[in-house]
Amino acid sequence: MMNVERLQRFNWRPVAIGFLLVLLLLMPFNWFMGQYTTLLVFIGLHTMVTVGLCLLLGYTGQVSLGQAAFYGLGAYFSAVLSKTYGVNPWLAMIIGAIATGTFAYVIAYPIFRLKGNYLAMATLGLGIIMYVLFRQMAQYTGGPDGMGGIPQLAIGSFVFDTPFKRYYLVWFFCLSILLLSQNIVNSRTGRALRAIHGSEAASASLGINVAQFKMKIFVLAAVYASLAGSLFVHHLSFVNPQPFGFLGSVMIVVMAVVGGLASIWGAIFGAAMVRILSDELLLRFGELDIVIYGLILMLVMIFTPEGLFVRLKSYYRRWQTGRLGEVEL
Amino acid sequence: MASDQLLQYLFSGLTHGSIYALVGVGFTIIYAVTSIINFAQGEFVMLGGMLSFFLFASMGVPLPMAVILAIIVAAVVGALLYLLAIRSARQASVVSLIIITIGASIFIRGIAAEVWGVDAVRPPAFTGTTSWLVAGAYIQPQAVWLIGITLVLTLLLHLFFNFTMMGKALKACAINRSAAGMVGIDARAMALTAFVMAGALGAIGGTVMSPLTSITYGMGAMIGLKGFVAASIGGFKSPVAAVIGGLTLGIVEAMAVAIGWGPFSSAYKDAIALIVLLAILLLRAGQLAAQERPS
Numbered sequence: 001m002m003n004v005e006r007l008q009r010f011n012w013r014p015v016a017i018g019f020l021l022v023l024l025l026l027m028p029f030n031w032f033m034g035q036y037t038t039l040l041v042f043i044g045l046h047t048m049v050t051v052g053l054c055l056l057l058g059y060t061g062q063v064s065l066g067q068a069a070f071y072g073l074g075a076y077f078s079a080v081l082s083k084t085y086g087v088n089p090w091l092a093m094i095i096g097a098i099a100t101g102t103f104a105y106v107i108a109y110p111i112f113r114l115k116g117n118y119l120a121m122a123t124l125g126l127g128i129i130m131y132v133l134f135r136q137m138a139q140y141t142g143g144p145d146g147m148g149g150i151p152q153l154a155i156g157s158f159v160f161d162t163p164f165k166r167y168y169l170v171w172f173f174c175l176s177i178l179l180l181s182q183n184i185v186n187s188r189t190g191r192a193l194r195a196i197h198g199s200e201a202a203s204a205s206l207g208i209n210v211a212q213f214k215m216k217i218f219v220l221a222a223v224y225a226s227l228a229g230s231l232f233v234h235h236l237s238f239v240n241p242q243p244f245g246f247l248g249s250v251m252i253v254v255m256a257v258v259g260g261l262a263s264i265w266g267a268i269f270g271a272a273m274v275r276i277l278s279d280e281l282l283l284r285f286g287e288l289d290i291v292i293y294g295l296i297l298m299l300v301m302i303f304t305p306e307g308l309f310v311r312l313k314s315y316y317r318r319w320q321t322g323r324l325g326e327v328e329l
Numbered sequence: 330m331a332s333d334q335l336l337q338y339l340f341s342g343l344t345h346g347s348i349y350a351l352v353g354v355g356f357t358i359i360y361a362v363t364s365i366i367n368f369a370q371g372e373f374v375m376l377g378g379m380l381s382f383f384l385f386a387s388m389g390v391p392l393p394m395a396v397i398l399a400i401i402v403a404a405v406v407g408a409l410l411y412l413l414a415i416r417s418a419r420q421a422s423v424v425s426l427i428i429i430t431i432g433a434s435i436f437i438r439g440i441a442a443e444v445w446g447v448d449a450v451r452p453p454a455f456t457g458t459t460s461w462l463v464a465g466a467y468i469q470p471q472a473v474w475l476i477g478i479t480l481v482l483t484l485l486l487h488l489f490f491n492f493t494m495m496g497k498a499l500k501a502c503a504i505n506r507s508a509a510g511m512v513g514i515d516a517r518a519m520a521l522t523a524f525v526m527a528g529a530l531g532a533i534g535g536t537v538m539s540p541l542t543s544i545t546y547g548m549g550a551m552i553g554l555k556g557f558v559a560a561s562i563g564g565f566k567s568p569v570a571a572v573i574g575g576l577t578l579g580i581v582e583a584m585a586v587a588i589g590w591g592p593f594s595s596a597y598k599d600a601i602a603l604i605v606l607l608a609i610l611l612l613r614a615g616q617l618a619a620q621e622r623p624s
Contacts, residue, residue: 011610015488020481062425065431118422118610121557122366128554132599144530245549257428287442287546294436301429303420 020268024175028167037163039279044170048228050255051181051264053220058262058307059185059193060214062112063120066127067252068179070222072134072244073100074229080140081241082152090153093230097223104222108215117187127249146240153234166235170256174232175321177224179266184220193217197262247290251278254293257300260307267311333465338587339580344472344541346579347479348374351534352556353571354486355527355561360565361503362523365426369410369434372555373528376403376437378544379445379536382452392453400532406437407528411521424503434549443545475537479572481535486568488561499523510577530557550598558606564613578605 028037037121049057054068081087087095109121114185135144151162153169184190193202196210204210233239242248251274259270280287352370380399382391390398414429419430453458460467465517490496502519509510510516535538555578562574574608 057424061422061424063427065427110607114610117427118561120424120605121366122428122610124550125554125606128551132597136597158392175414179505247435250431250497253428253431258553287439287447289439290435291439291443294432294434294439298414298429298436301412301421301425301432305418305425306422 012316024171028164028174029269034104037167038045039275041163041167041170042279043236043268043272043275044167045176045228045232046255046258046275047267049225050271051178051267052224052261053256054261054263054267054270055181055184055193055217056221057256058260059190059197060217062214062217062218063123063253064113064167065120065124065246065249065253066130067221067225068121068244068246069127069130069171069251070100070104070225071229071248072130072231073103073222075233075244076134076141076229076244076307077226079147079150079229079233079235082234083147084140087169088227088248089151089230089234093153093227096230097226099224100226101219104219105215108218111217112211112214114305115280124246124249128158128246130244131241133242142239144241145237146242148238150233150236150237153231154235163235170231170235173227177227178264178267185264187254189213189216211254250290250293250297255295256307257297258308260310260313262314263307264312266307266313331579335587336464336466338583340466340468340472342583343476343576343578344583346559347475348538348552348575349555349559349578350479350536350572351530352552353483353559353575354568354584355530356560357563357565357571358499358530359379359523359527359566363415364500365430366557367426367524367527368430368553369370369411369437369549370527370531371551371554372434372437372441373403373407373531373534373549374538374552375441375479375544375546376406377532377547378452378539379441379450379535379546381536382450382539382544383445385452386450388500391533392455394524395452395536395600399536400529403532404529406526407524407526408521410528411524415520415524416517423480424542434553437498438546438549445546447546452540454540455537469541471537475534475541476532478537482530483569485567490568495522500577519608535600548601554606555602558602558609561606578602581605 027040029031037054038079049067049071056064057060068233074093074096077099078089078092081092081095082089107126111119111126115123134141136144141147160169185193192203192208192213195206195208196213200210230309234242255267255270255274257266257270258273259271274293277292306314345443355365355370355373359365359370375564377399380402381395383391384395385392386400402532410430410433413431415544418425418429446564452473454469456470458469458471460469462475490500498514499519499522501512501514501624502516506516509519538544556575559575560571562577563570566572581600585601586598
């Protein structure tokens with residue numbers, strides 16, 4: 001009995017984060033999970049996109065059904081600038097992030113006068129239109145067939161030319177973004193965002209500029225997605241419009257929902273679960289993956305609207321305080 | 330532009346507009362009665378088209394029977410969507426309901442792809458495919474069916490909502506749910522009715538449209554978006570307003586393509602709906618925000 005209490009009182013958080021970091025550091029080695037390096041790279045990329053949506057959904061209570069469009073914008077900015085115009089890939093990535101962020105800012109101004117259903121439908125429409133543009137502007141984007149031969153990222157003479165090297169690059173970006181987001185959430189801005197989620201009217205009466213905070217997070221989420229898109233094309237050296245359509249956006253929503261809406265680190269969990277599900281388990285089943293995504297979305301939202309990861313975390317908290325058996329009110 | 334050409338584009342606009350109208354009516358009925366935007370609305374159109382084709386082509390059901398069965402199945406899917414997914418999520422926030430109906434949408438779409446494959450199918454036209462020449466413009470008999478059925482349904486819906494007990498009960502729920510409850514109207518039964526009607530209307534659109542345009546498992550999202558635009562133009566107020574909204578959107582799309590204005594070649598036709606949507610939403614932003622149920 002005594003031992004259980006000591007286990008409960010122990011602060012497991014640093015241990016968990018340390019374990020996660022060591023795991024991330026060692027995973028791409030051949031003797032560990034080397035054969036899954038590509039999968040792990042994709043998990044990192046999708047974590048970056050998902051954490052933006054988590055901030056938007058979980059902390060401002062706004063939904064975006066067009067997040068894949070920003071992912072695609074970053075991807076195409078990097079691909080076209082670095083391949084067609086010979087711009088340095090890092091510079092292309094920065095230009096892409098700035099351009100995507102500016103675009104998000106410009107559309108956020110009208111779009112965030114909308115709420116709930118209307119905002120969702122407007123972002124859904126925006127996502128579909130961007131997808132149409134990626135397909136139709138074939139003279140720049142290569143159209144539905146896509147474009148290949150995109151140069152690789154390099155620092156001096158060190159080229160990120162293997163999945164092993166790119167894994168560390170992607171996860172460096174990913175962890176930086178997670179830490180940044182963590183800090184935002186725990187700052188004054190984060191408290192303002194939670195207040196907005198609680199009640200827009202109440203927070204506005206306390207002097208919080210509701211529209212401005214929502215816009216900032218929307219732009220931030222777009223920049224995250226754009227950076228992930230840039231890394232994505234340099235990883236594959238190829239891009240086509242397929243990942244950036246409506247289903248791409250829905251997949252990001254699934255990741256955010258599985259990860260837990262108001263949870264930064266849950267984004268890794270959400271991205272990992274969905275990617276493992278679709279890449280490793282469902283590959284042979286054709287369109288079965290969207291059936292499963294649909295089921296996940298419905299079941300999670302019906303039974304644990306706060307998100308799967310957050311629910312698991314709350315079980316842990318209750319175990320820690322010895323109230324696991326109690327019924328949650 | 331010659332007047333016969335203009336008429337040709339007008340026919341095309343009315344044909345597409347009829348589909349947007351039927352989907353828009355579905356959105357409007359569900360939203361009015363339950364305050365829910367059903368993001369799976371476009372899937373009913375897909376189900377109608379797919380079911381009528383496969384009942385006819387694979388199972389040898391006579392076409393009129395296949396069409397009726399397709400509509401009934403879609404109505405049942407609408408009922409199941411409400412009973413299993415929406416009603417289980419009690420007191421869910423707006424965002425939760427959006428995500429639930431999005432989940433339902435891709436779930437239905439995935440099942441359709443698994444069962445019927447991913448290729449486009451085209452059921453046979455009801456009464457032949459020989460186009461008629463009307464004042465210098467051609468129109469297919471199937472397009473006449475589509476426009477005609479839409480107009481007849483609009484009239485029937487108008488009569489239903491204004492002159493039948495059930496229609497009035499639905500309308501009462503739309504105006505004030507708790508007051509409707511006080512006079513003995515079962516809000517849940519009304520919500521179920523709304524989903525069944527929306528499913529049936531979408532499927533009617535799908536069965537009549539698919540011989541013209543063919544249909545694939547993935548068409549629901551775009552058709553749903555257009556239907557939502559139709560309902561938005563109508564202000565989510567009445568089915569008749571949604572029909573007017575749908576026809577307006579169809580004509581605007583066709584005319585933009587006709588004029589070839591700016592980037593609106595037919596490849597970008599779909600972008601017009603979004604621009605119209607954003608314009609309407611923004612013009613009415615204040616009003617819409619007031620309508621939204623607090624989350």
